[in-house]
Amino acid sequence: MPMEIREIEDLREVDAMGLVEESEAEGYRFLRRLVDQYEDGSNRFGEQGEVLYGVFDPHGKLVAIGGLNRDPYSTKEGIGRLRRLYIADAARREGLGTKLLQAIIDFAKGQFSELVVRTDSASADAFYRANGFSGDVGLPDVTHRLVLEQHATNK
DSSP states (O other): OOOHHHSSOGGGGSSOHHHHHHHHHHHHHHHHHHHHHHTTOOOOOOOTTTTEEEOOOOOOOEEEEEEEEEOTEEEEEETTEEEEEEEGGTTTSSSHHHHHHHHHHHHHHHTTTTTEOOOHHHHHHHHHHHOOOEEEEEEEEEEEEEOOOOOOOOO
């Protein structure tokens, strides 16, 4: 049975602790922040254009997560920020990260004109570049950027 990508409407109803613990063992604290901010209400991915997705294995176990917020650091309109993208080690190198990222990008189209992300990981740098993001964009709090194509609708 294949992995399933679906929107997480309430993170409190999902067992994310396995991913949190694994990410912390790798030296990352951003999933702990995801859970803490969700619980305290400071970021529930509930604003216009925001979403939180999970990837679940055939047994319903969360193996990857990633979200999209309005960029809180930008003064420009139409900027979305990728947040808290993490793939469990056992699920890496199977294309799940790319599929999850593509689901987020597809959701963002029509909502945002560009997506930004900040990472300090060499593997994440390679991942974002391989998926069409520009690196070294010279913006504070941004390491990678993707300009979304704007399609005019003629009716």
